[in-house]
Amino acid sequence: MELTYSPGLDGVIAAETKLSFLDVVGSQIVIRGYDLIELSQRYSYLDIVHLLLHGNLPTTEQQADLQDKLKENYHVPQELFQIFNLLPNGTHAMDGLRTGISALAGYDQHINDRSTEKNVTRAYRLLGGMPNIVANSYRVLNGQEVVEPDSELSYSANFYYMITGRKPTPLEEEIFDQSLVLYSEHEMPNSTFAARVIASTQSDLYGALTGAVASLKGNLHGGANEAVMYMLLEAKTVEGFEAMLKNKLKNKEKIMGFGHRVYMKKMDPRAQIMKEALYKLCLEQGDDRLYHMCEAGEKVMVEEKGLYPNLDYYAAPVYYMLGLPIELYTPIFFGSRTIGLCAHVIEQHDNNRLFRPRVHYIGERHNLEELSV
Numbered sequence: 001m002e003l004t005y006s007p008g009l010d011g012v013i014a015a016e017t018k019l020s021f022l023d024v025v026g027s028q029i030v031i032r033g034y035d036l037i038e039l040s041q042r043y044s045y046l047d048i049v050h051l052l053l054h055g056n057l058p059t060t061e062q063q064a065d066l067q068d069k070l071k072e073n074y075h076v077p078q079e080l081f082q083i084f085n086l087l088p089n090g091t092h093a094m095d096g097l098r099t100g101i102s103a104l105a106g107y108d109q110h111i112n113d114r115s116t117e118k119n120v121t122r123a124y125r126l127l128g129g130m131p132n133i134v135a136n137s138y139r140v141l142n143g144q145e146v147v148e149p150d151s152e153l154s155y156s157a158n159f160y161y162m163i164t165g166r167k168p169t170p171l172e173e174e175i176f177d178q179s180l181v182l183y184s185e186h187e188m189p190n191s192t193f194a195a196r197v198i199a200s201t202q203s204d205l206y207g208a209l210t211g212a213v214a215s216l217k218g219n220l221h222g223g224a225n226e227a228v229m230y231m232l233l234e235a236k237t238v239e240g241f242e243a244m245l246k247n248k249l250k251n252k253e254k255i256m257g258f259g260h261r262v263y264m265k266k267m268d269p270r271a272q273i274m275k276e277a278l279y280k281l282c283l284e285q286g287d288d289r290l291y292h293m294c295e296a297g298e299k300v301m302v303e304e305k306g307l308y309p310n311l312d313y314y315a316a317p318v319y320y321m322l323g324l325p326i327e328l329y330t331p332i333f334f335g336s337r338t339i340g341l342c343a344h345v346i347e348q349h350d351n352n353r354l355f356r357p358r359v360h361y362i363g364e365r366h367n368l369e370e371l372s373v
């Protein structure tokens with residue numbers, strides 16, 4: 001077998017999947033056969049959860065059943081809050097989240113059972129508990145009161161409420177939910193690959209997701225949304241942002257929120273939806289500064305570098321306008337991606353072969369006999 005090397009595994013097919021596919025030629029993000037962008041305009045996050053986990057968009061009855069299953073799992077073991085409390089000051093929210101997911105494994109009495117049935121039950125537990133872990137790990141780490149879930153609210157409204165302590169307005173709920181749809185699944189990004197690699201040793205769903213959090217934290221991946229917001233805040237104005245980007249480009253720095261391994265020459269279609277959402281939020285709040293800064297930044301990057309925004313670029317100012325803490329942007333991304341990751345791990349466990357690639361060795365070789373002792 002001839003072995004080839006592709007740095008960063010660029011262009012390498014790593015798995016067969018029925019879950020999703022970036023159809024660059026047809027300009028579609030295919031999720032179980034449907035276009036994610038169309039889904040994001042007509043369906044809610046829980047519909048996408050059902051689609052990814054069970055293969056179909058839910059009937060009204062199935063949707064109600066799914067909601068109930070998630071609500072049953074809204075509460076997480078209280079010991080998790082004690083664990084968060086023991087973490088050192090300054091621990092990043094993604095590290096708090098990673099610790100929380102890792103700790104959940106110990107509460108699963110069937111941890112070695114990787115059957116689809118058990119994995120689906122675990123997926124409900126993880127999805128149901130995710131808003132609680134994301135919000136309260138951050139709250140405890142920042143000396144704030146723990147917020148209890150509110151089962152009267154929709155999944156997304158409760159997620160928003162647990163983070164901010166405030167129920168969202170209808171527009172805020174709609175846009176937050178839409179952002180969760182857009183972040184839910186995206187074929188084979190680094191974090192999904194990491195999760196599938198871990199799952200392929202017959203390790204468990206919690207371990208696979210713990211690894212995926214670590215992957216998503218990096219700013220070449222999910223951490224970019226947080227990094228984008230810090231840039232915008234530092235730049236303050238349209239002129240300041242244009243100058244900042246040009247300066248970074250001159251210094252050969254990577255600009256967070258731009259470029260994508262798969263869509264290098266086009267705008268990420270998900271970013272366009274968040275750009276429209278940003279516009280709506282700016283209109284509602286009577287403050288369009290961030291919209292104009294982002295548009296100006298987009299123009300600079302296309303003109304100077306031929307690079308286009310990815311989802312993180314427009315999700316960041318949307319989350320800012322929604323009043324969400326910046327350190328939670330990437331944990332929220334992970335919260336949404338939990339369903340995609342669970343579906344991938346289930347698929348991996350159901351049809352598994354250990355991931356074990358080879359290397360192109362570029363080190364030296366020696367003969368021990370040549371050593372003079």
Ligand SMILES: CC(=O)SCCNC(=O)CCNC(=O)[C@H](O)C(C)(C)COP(=O)(O)OP(=O)(O)OC[C@H]1O[C@@H](n2cnc3c(N)ncnc32)[C@H](O)[C@@H]1OP(=O)(O)O
Pocket residue numbers: 008219220221222224253254255256257258259260261262305307310311312
């Ligand atoms: C939802 C998400 O997770 S989307 C990804 C979020 N991450 C970011 O926004 C981080 C910024 N973007 C990047 O670093 C990259 O575009 C990545 C990591 C997303 C993709 O990386 P790769 O596919 O490995 O592309 P690579 O880094 O090789 O870039 C190719 C060329 O474009 C340049 N480039 C790519 N992205 C950027 C960027 N954001 N800013 C400046 N230059 C860039 C590279 O410097 C390189 O140029 P060169 O050929 O002159 O050296």
Ligand SMILES: O=C([O-])CC(=O)C(=O)O
Pocket residue numbers: 183185186188189190221260261310311
């Ligand atoms: O696909 C990728 O490499 C990164 C990304 O946009 C995502 O995970 O949503």
